[in-house]
Amino acid sequence: MKKITDERLVLRNLQNTRIVYIVQTFGILCILGYELFINGIEAMLDNPVWLVFMISGIVAAYLSMSISVEHENKIRNPKKSFIFSTLIILSISVLVSYLITITPNSELSQGTLIGVILFICFLIPNVYIYRLRMKQLIDLDDLEE
Structure with a gap:
């Protein structure tokens, strides 16, 4: 072929x-x-x-x-975006964990487990985007030299 x-x-x-x-x-x-x-x-x-x-x-x-x-049109600071989005993910995970913990018939361990799983599931794409932005930043720096 x-x-x-x-x-x-x-x-x-x-x-x-x-x-x-x-x-x-x-x-x-x-x-x-x-x-x-x-x-x-x-x-x-x-x-x-x-x-x-x-x-x-x-x-x-x-x-x-x-x-x-x-x-993306505008080059963003990858570290700043990563830290900001990680803090948002952490806040959402803690909130969900707390809400699950205060529901009837659930325990602290269930809320914590779901919060940790949620944090990890959102952190993985966040790290992936961070690495892509860092690679793009390095590639742009190489082009300018």
Whole structure:
């Protein structure tokens, strides 16, 4: 198979891939919706298609993050943005942890566990964006020299 070098054909191929991804995602959502209505949420979450849907959604989000960092008009201070967003994530995690702790029939350990998991889940994309911005800053510094 010969590699495509024409930019128009490469762009069309990327657009076709995007359309296929949209159709595939729609199909997965239809299958999961059917499973939800017939057997309930437990069966839907136990379905392996749910795992495929979640993994593909996470991968798509990370890929779009790398594009959005490169598309930013204004160069931001990566360290300042990282510290600010980490403080916001920490505040939200502590708040959720506290709210879970004060609900009836829940314990301090449950609230703490959910707060820590929430913090880690939001910290990972935050670190990823920080690294992308630092790489972009280093690349711009190299171009100026």
